[in-house]
Amino acid sequence: MKISISIVLFTYFLYYNKTIQKMLKGDFFMEDVKVERLSINYKTLEEFKRFKEYGIQELSMLDELQSNMIENDSESPFYGIYYGNSLVARMCLYRVDKKYDSYFEPPQDYLELWKLEVLYDYRGRKLGKQLVDYAKGFNIPIKTNPRVNSHGFWEKMGFQKVHYDVQRDLGENPLIWLPEGVKEHIEDKKQG
């Protein structure tokens, strides 16, 4: 008798624990998640400082805002996810014109994706996946140049390594995503 009560209690404890963990991880609130295009303003630029990959691009945007080269709340190439008032995940997308395409067959407009990043406390909630899915929604090929240790994530997202070409790729490790009907463009192999 004592044993069976213990088993019931223990099972309940396990279940309860898992539920709490799920709630803490935010799996219960997934429907509320929305990807938005970010405007350039002082609030956005302040929030960008919390991301690791803060660089010349952000500084240049701040500079343009301060010197009135662009208007407050102009559209930016950044997309992000808010939790309440806080930006917790972001990426940058830029549509590269067909005439510069050396990755896809037939040559076409594609998206360059970079600075995909989820703030540390918000990882494990598939926010990265939500952003990538959003980018895929444009239904044109995507190219990204991820940091070396994030290849596992990109493979799960359906991205594949390109055939490296030193003259084109230089210091990059490009990964591409192909919508239906698109192939990788493979150059006659150069040395390197």
Add this chain to the structure above:
Amino acid sequence: MKISISIVLFTYFLYYNKTIQKMLKGDFFMEDVKVERLSINYKTLEEFKRFKEYGIQELSMLDELQSNMIENDSESPFYGIYYGNSLVARMCLYRVDKKYDSYFEPPQDYLELWKLEVLYDYRGRKLGKQLVDYAKGFNIPIKTNPRVNSHGFWEKMGFQKVHYDVQRDLGENPLIWLPEGVKEHIEDKKQG
């Protein structure tokens, strides 16, 4: 009397300590350091595995070697420093043709530099500087796209940030080095 002996001993200790530290850091053996162009062979490719930035480029070189697309001991775009038999520092250099130059004024051939890396145990011996100095020796401009946290090093090496242009630079944080008589090329500003 006691005090002055103590001072002499303490000073001697400080000096001795500094000398030992210098020797440990290898400053005494600086003259032996030589930058060499690396050949592509199985030994080199095995040594590359000890570097953090091992990626598609190395895998592609291995592939080409294995499938006889390139010969053993072909010239590679890599340069490195050996200590005895071990490769302890390396970088990759590629000469970009003038017709692709959008960074310098007047447009000209320049070097793209990447994968500059010194193995952990060999840092603090200025091996990184030796490699960069070697690259500067070609006396054409250099462009690099370093990881965000290494800007201090590049500034010490005389590199400067470019004026960021989203269409050209996308996810990069380019830094450039200008030899005498060369200026940065600044495009009419695009939005972003």
